Amino acid sequence: IDGLVVMKIINHCQNQLVQTDDVVSGVLLGVSSNDTLEITHSFPNLEVPEDGEHDDYANEISAYSTQMIRQLRDVNL
Numbered sequence: 363i364d365g366l367v368v369m370k371i372i373n374h375c376q377n378q379l380v381q382t383d384d385v386v387s388g389v390l391l392g393v394s395s396n397d398t399l400e401i402t403h404s405f406p407n408l409e410v411p412e413d414g415e416h417d418d419y420a421n422e423i424s425a426y427s428t429q430m431i432r433q434l435r436d437v438n439l
Contacts (some may be wrong), residue, residue, distance in 0.1 A: 363401040374406040389427050391434065405430055 371388070378426040392401040407423060 364403075367401050367404045370406075372405045380408070387423075389423075389430065391431065403434070423430075 367390070374388060375386050375399070378384075386406075388404055388406040390401050391403040392399055394400075407426070
């Protein structure tokens, strides 16, 4: 895991848990090569679903992840 990714995760967890005292989530991106997975980027999910909103939330996360991966590919990351 890239050092910057670890710092982003720690920062996101500290900020979210202070505000909501609940679940923290995000997306990790990286490259798989042979038997190694290199995590190079992380993006926080800033909203945590309320009870009964899990299906919509899962669809939003999927759309967000797809869009983020497409944009990173466009800038050749």
